[in-house]
Amino acid sequence: MIEAHGLTKTFTSGRTSVEAVRGVDLQVADGELVALLGPNGAGKSTTLRMLTSLLPPTSGTATVAGADIAREPAEVRARIGYIGQKHGAGHNYRVWDELVMQGRFYGLTRAEAHTRGQELLETLDLTGLKNRKVSTLSGGQQRRLDIALGLIHSPALLFLDEPSTGMDPQSRANLWEHILRLRAERGTTIVLTTHYLEEADQMAERVVVIDHGRVIADDTAPNLKRDLAGDRITVTVSGDDLPRALHVVEPLGAEVAHQQLGGESRVTVRTHGGAAVLPEAIRRLEAGGIGVREATLHQPTLDDVFLALTGRSLREEEAAA
Numbered sequence: 001m002i003e004a005h006g007l008t009k010t011f012t013s014g015r016t017s018v019e020a021v022r023g024v025d026l027q028v029a030d031g032e033l034v035a036l037l038g039p040n041g042a043g044k045s046t047t048l049r050m051l052t053s054l055l056p057p058t059s060g061t062a063t064v065a066g067a068d069i070a071r072e073p074a075e076v077r078a079r080i081g082y083i084g085q086k087h088g089a090g091h092n093y094r095v096w097d098e099l100v101m102q103g104r105f106y107g108l109t110r111a112e113a114h115t116r117g118q119e120l121l122e123t124l125d126l127t128g129l130k131n132r133k134v135s136t137l138s139g140g141q142q143r144r145l146d147i148a149l150g151l152i153h154s155p156a157l158l159f160l161d162e163p164s165t166g167m168d169p170q171s172r173a174n175l176w177e178h179i180l181r182l183r184a185e186r187g188t189t190i191v192l193t194t195h196y197l198e199e200a201d202q203m204a205e206r207v208v209v210i211d212h213g214r215v216i217a218d219d220t221a222p223n224l225k226r227d228l229a230g231d232r233i234t235v236t237v238s239g240d241d242l243p244r245a246l247h248v249v250e251p252l253g254a255e256v257a258h259q260q261l262g263g264e265s266r267v268t269v270r271t272h273g274g275a276a277v278l279p280e281a282i283r284r285l286e287a288g289g290i291g292v293r294e295a296t297l298h299q300p301t302l303d304d305v306f307l308a309l310t311g312r313s314l315r316e317e318e319a320a321a
């Protein structure tokens, strides 16, 4: 569905230039749900705008839904749906008129636009809002209308730029329910950008981590977490038991570390399958006569992955932004 090689984009104005995207390769298969995850300014939107043919790349090539973004931009646009960060619907129009106009714009007959519009109102829970002016909709309702507008011509590929930014958790969950339903019903391929770690983790089948205009990791969330961060188990024992505890714990993983806290020692080890290793560690320690005062398992998040890759926390960067 998408085959992109070496995409770059440099924005130049006067003497300043910004290398927003510095060589992105991306493959997306039919029916996949892929999230581009990265901090503000990482180059996610610019990548998306190049893939949708809205922005010409400085260099690199891409085929999207069977059409070349540079040579066949009109075909790309006809075959995809794109929902940008700002909503595109005209404020003074009614929801239904917006939908029908958009359908006509994509070349549907009036009857086709009506049938498809009706279907989308139902799928996206907008039926009751059909005659409302767009300006009176809530943020979540407007976002759902944006999605309906992006889907009016039944594209096989949908790009969503930060679909849920600024929404409250309930509207976000609701929006996701709709996105996942569309996908289940139509097998639509979806590529979206997000800086919500949990969203990428729970919803996407594949996470492409972007930082400073480059792809720095590309895999499923469980694989990224396993390969780049790993589980950590921590056991707290009496300070006197530390040397023996280290001896017991060392074979169970890697990166063994310890910390002295008053009369106690906290031993941490990175391991695979921590949920099973933790009880095993406790058994072995107790079999060696070492009392375990506390035991915890830390399973990694995508923030741990980002930290392992860049030395920075995505969560903290977002909070500071």
Ligand SMILES: Nc1ncnc2c1ncn2[C@@H]1O[C@H](COP(=O)(O)OP(=O)(O)OP(=O)(O)O)[C@@H](O)[C@H]1O
Binding pocket: 011, 012, 018, 019, 020, 021, 038, 039, 040, 041, 042, 043, 044, 045, 046, 047, 193, 195
């Ligand atoms: N039209 C433009 N002119 C100049 N610089 C731009 C332009 N558009 C984007 N940039 C710069 O390119 C870089 C990448 O921006 P981009 O919007 O792609 O990031 P992003 O990962 O989508 O971030 P966000 O999560 O904030 O949307 C940023 O440094 C941004 O300031």
